[in-house]
Amino acid sequence: MLEIKNLRVSYGQDVVLNGIELELGPGETLAIVGESGTGKTTLGLSIMRLVEGTVRGTIRFKGKDLLALSDSEMQQIRWSQIAMAFQNANNVLNPVYTVLNQIIEPMVEHGLKTKKEARDRAAELLRYFGFPQGRFAAYPHQLSGGEQQRVLLAMAMANNPELLILDEPLSSLDAAARAQVGDLLRETDKQSARLVATHDLDTAGKLAERVVVLYGGKIIEAGLTRDVFYRPRHPYTRALIRAYPNMTTVKDLQGIKGRMARPVSGCPFHPRCTQAIDICRTKTPRLLRHQGRQVACHRGGIITLLSTRNLARFFGSLKAVDSVNLHIESGETLALVGQTGSGKTTLAKTIMGLYQPTEGGVYLEGVKVGNRGKDFYKRVQMVFQNPGESLSHRLSALEAVMEPLDVQGIGTKKERENKAIKVLGEVELPQTNDFLNKYPHHLSGGEMQRLAIARALVLDPALVIADEPTAFLDASIQAKILKLLLNLQEQRGLSMLYITHDIAAARKVSDRIAVMLDGRVIEEGPSNEIIAAPKQDYTKNLLSAASALHSAESSELPRAIESR
Amino acid sequence: MHIDLKREIKESGPGKTGLIILLLMIAVALLAPVLAPYDPYQQSTASLLSPSWSHWLGTNHVGQDVWSRLAFGARTSLLVGFGVGTLATLLGTAFGVSAALVGGLYEKVVMRMVDAFIVIPMIIVVILISAYIRPGILTLIFLLSLLSWQGGARIMRAQALSLKERGHVAAARSFGANRLYLAWRHVVPDLGPILLVEFIYGVRRAVFMEAGLAFLGISDPTVVSWGMMMRDALSFSYLDVWQWWLVPTGVALSLIIIGLTFVGHAAEPVIEPRLRGVGIA
Numbered sequence: 001m002l003e004i005k006n007l008r009v010s011y012g013q014d015v016v017l018n019g020i021e022l023e024l025g026p027g028e029t030l031a032i033v034g035e036s037g038t039g040k041t042t043l044g045l046s047i048m049r050l051v052e053g054t055v056r057g058t059i060r061f062k063g064k065d066l067l068a069l070s071d072s073e074m075q076q077i078r079w080s081q082i083a084m085a086f087q088n089a090n091n092v093l094n095p096v097y098t099v100l101n102q103i104i105e106p107m108v109e110h111g112l113k114t115k116k117e118a119r120d121r122a123a124e125l126l127r128y129f130g131f132p133q134g135r136f137a138a139y140p141h142q143l144s145g146g147e148q149q150r151v152l153l154a155m156a157m158a159n160n161p162e163l164l165i166l167d168e169p170l171s172s173l174d175a176a177a178r179a180q181v182g183d184l185l186r187e188t189d190k191q192s193a194r195l196v197a198t199h200d201l202d203t204a205g206k207l208a209e210r211v212v213v214l215y216g217g218k219i220i221e222a223g224l225t226r227d228v229f230y231r232p233r234h235p236y237t238r239a240l241i242r243a244y245p246n247m248t249t250v251k252d253l254q255g256i257k258g259r260m261a262r263p264v265s266g267c268p269f270h271p272r273c274t275q276a277i278d279i280c281r282t283k284t285p286r287l288l289r290h291q292g293r294q295v296a297c298h299r300g301g302i303i304t305l306l307s308t309r310n311l312a313r314f315f316g317s318l319k320a321v322d323s324v325n326l327h328i329e330s331g332e333t334l335a336l337v338g339q340t341g342s343g344k345t346t347l348a349k350t351i352m353g354l355y356q357p358t359e360g361g362v363y364l365e366g367v368k369v370g371n372r373g374k375d376f377y378k379r380v381q382m383v384f385q386n387p388g389e390s391l392s393h394r395l396s397a398l399e400a401v402m403e404p405l406d407v408q409g410i411g412t413k414k415e416r417e418n419k420a421i422k423v424l425g426e427v428e429l430p431q432t433n434d435f436l437n438k439y440p441h442h443l444s445g446g447e448m449q450r451l452a453i454a455r456a457l458v459l460d461p462a463l464v465i466a467d468e469p470t471a472f473l474d475a476s477i478q479a480k481i482l483k484l485l486l487n488l489q490e491q492r493g494l495s496m497l498y499i500t501h502d503i504a505a506a507r508k509v510s511d512r513i514a515v516m517l518d519g520r521v522i523e524e525g526p527s528n529e530i531i532a533a534p535k536q537d538y539t540k541n542l543l544s545a546a547s548a549l550h551s552a553e554s555s556e557l558p559r560a561i562e563s564r
Numbered sequence: 565m566h567i568d569l570k571r572e573i574k575e576s577g578p579g580k581t582g583l584i585i586l587l588l589m590i591a592v593a594l595l596a597p598v599l600a601p602y603d604p605y606q607q608s609t610a611s612l613l614s615p616s617w618s619h620w621l622g623t624n625h626v627g628q629d630v631w632s633r634l635a636f637g638a639r640t641s642l643l644v645g646f647g648v649g650t651l652a653t654l655l656g657t658a659f660g661v662s663a664a665l666v667g668g669l670y671e672k673v674v675m676r677m678v679d680a681f682i683v684i685p686m687i688i689v690v691i692l693i694s695a696y697i698r699p700g701i702l703t704l705i706f707l708l709s710l711l712s713w714q715g716g717a718r719i720m721r722a723q724a725l726s727l728k729e730r731g732h733v734a735a736a737r738s739f740g741a742n743r744l745y746l747a748w749r750h751v752v753p754d755l756g757p758i759l760l761v762e763f764i765y766g767v768r769r770a771v772f773m774e775a776g777l778a779f780l781g782i783s784d785p786t787v788v789s790w791g792m793m794m795r796d797a798l799s800f801s802y803l804d805v806w807q808w809w810l811v812p813t814g815v816a817l818s819l820i821i822i823g824l825t826f827v828g829h830a831a832e833p834v835i836e837p838r839l840r841g842v843g844i845a
Binding site: 349352353354372373374376377378381382384385386388389390391392393394395403404407408452455459 | 730731732734735736737738739740741745750753754
């Protein structure tokens with residue numbers, strides 16, 4: 001019904017949309033999601049031919065190229081066959097018309113209905129969308145935001161258009177009204193095709209079976225809404241989902257580093273992308289089909305940074321780590337949860353090459369890691385369990401953070417110093433001379449842990465393995481360190497293997513959780529699923545024993561983990 | 565791990581005494597040209613003189629000034645001592661630490677070699693070799709070092725094995741550090757106090773060995789040595805000369821060895837903290 005090919009919209013030098021390809025059949029709903037300024041509204045306006053800039057490409061509606069039509073021909077189609085509910089009511093509603101007249105106008109104008117019929121239809125639509133009957137004669141400025149939105153929807157639906165473009169249709173409604181109007185929109189008129197432009201993922205999920213993610217005027221990911229939200233393949237889509245407050249995710253909210261910039265050569269997302277490589281800066285990626293999904297990324301979407309295959313490490317007859325298969329994607333946190341002695345640290349040390357694996361191997365970006373050289377350690381770093389132990393008592397704060405750079409032989413001494421001082425700032429440690437010359441035994445536990453984190457970050461690694469980074473800290477400092485790790489992930493796109501016995505802390509920082517018991521990973525999945533619907537009894541025990549704020553009267557006091 | 569070696573030695577009475585003796589000996593050795601009124605090799609017709617203002621400790625059988633020879637003899641003794649102490653400690657550390665860090669076959673080979681050396685009676689071997697090659701000072705230093713680093717290597721290996729498991733060593737490995745870096749920056753600095761104790765005992769052993777070899781007459785006869793002086797003096801024991809020729813030399817040698825023993829003993833709790841408070845008071 002609607003087919004968009006190679007659409008390009010520009011305002012002067014500013015290219016707002018580029019290379020957009022879309023298809024929409026009758027009865028289908030497609031959501032266009034993205035941050036503000038990605039060109040969602042412009043796309044809607046282009047179809048309506050209301051855009052002021054230069055539009056190139058083809059927009060085929062029922063076989064006709066809308067861009068080739070004359071203004072009067074377009075006039076015939078606009079509002080009768082293609083209608084749009086605008087986002088900004090103030091600009092659309094005519095201040096001197098009453099609510100009812102606003103809706104009657106397009107119907108009468110297109111001569112589809114008599115004034116009487118139009119009035120009935122308008123009243124019916126308003127009632128349908130829950131607009132209070134007593135206020136039909138009100139003027140736009142007398143309406144609340146929610147009421148205005150209902151009017152706009154009624155207006156757009158007035159002529160039973162075959163293509164309905166909804167721009168942020170639910171954004172000024174409260175949650176309850178949103179659910180109600182959302183249901184109404186879904187149910188009405190299943191014959192028409194709909195395009196929903198929204199930054200609100202919930203709206204997209206409620207209304208559309210397919211979703212297109214727009215960034216910097218380009219489609220970067222497209223697929224079934226369910227799939228895209230459940231397992232985003234493009235780093236931007238994932239970042240968008242992480243930034244979106246919802247009841248499904250258990251991890252803390254995270255923003256996206258930087259701001260949208262324009263124009264950008266190469267991939268539009270590369271300045272904010274955490275896995276960008278050289279080609280991303282120079283060449284625009286094409287939207288390619290990839291596992292039932294379309295993703296525009298040179299790297300085929302989010303890459304798997306590190307994985308282990310059948311990794312095992314035995315100490316004599318003790319199987320400390322036994323055929324562990326894990327993968328960590330770029331920019332994600334995998335929490336490894338299990339009680340003391342379950343083999344978590346051994347697994348971490350085996351990945352780091354501090355222990356030789358008994359069986360299996362470690363793969364970095366799909367390549368098996370053999371003898372670990374400096375290259376490996378430049379990409380993978382570890383924060384050890386006990387910062388007091390892992391910091392040499394002979395090295396001052398500055399020397400400790402510089403040590404990895406010294407070992408790797410990076411830059412001049414001055415450059416190394418500056419880099420170390422900069423990273424100290426990133427982990428929110430003082431950068432004064434006084435502090436730089438302090439030795440570990442002068443520092444508090446929290447400061448030592450920050451120092452250890454700074455040291456692990458100074459090489460700009462892609463993956464940090466954090467082994468119980470907060471085990472020795474009290475709750476308030478633990479909270480600060482966890483926030484710090486999340487921020488660093490946002491800023492640097494760090495991948496993290498977060499090792500902890502504390503599943504309550506794990507759910508706050510991790511995208512996925514793997515539960516380890518007796519050297520094996522017994523359960524693994526998205527954090528929210530592990531927390532909400534654990535499959536293994538052991539995981540259930542872990543969860544029921546995890547910290548919660550119970551009162552003594554509560555019947556649901558935590559139970560001790562049954563001994564294995 | 566913060567053990568203050570200086571305090572350890574200062575707080576022990578014998579330690580302090582030992583340190584003073586050693587410093588005095590070193591001063592004599594350094595200032596020998598100033599303190600000695602004669603060239604220690606210069607011979608004269610005035611042989612076997614009793615002490616006088618011109619010859620404080622008299623002269624020996626070929627008319628050399630005994631005091632001057634005693635002062636210059638301190639140089640030989642300390643040079644060999646410190647030379648062997650240094651070299652043996654270096655060898656012991658190098659083999660011990662590398663064995664611990666490298667492990668595997670290398671470690672096995674090194675440690676079995678150490679075992680082999682330790683079962684050989686060192687004195688006999690040194691006497692045999694010296695009798696053949698009549699070593700000069702440098703050769704002697706090498707010879708003694710080669711035969712005396714093994715005990716140290718064992719201790720260093722044991723210490724390095726435990727240090728290797730420390731968190732900061734593991735951390736350094738996780739930055740991509742090679743073994744040389746680990747040894748140099750993380751293991752050897754923490755061995756410091758133990759190195760010193762090993763060094764002191766190395767010196768003591770070497771001083772004793774050097775004197776012994778010279779006494780047996782199988783070292784370089786052209787070098788002034790206390791052992792050789794005692795041997796020469798002994799052949800004139802029927803005269804009164806032993807009072808100013810043999811006794812001062814013997815006392816000097818004993819003092820050095822006692823001094824080293826005291827210092828070493830005072831520093832020993834560093835290796836074995838359980839020894840603390842059981843010193844020879």
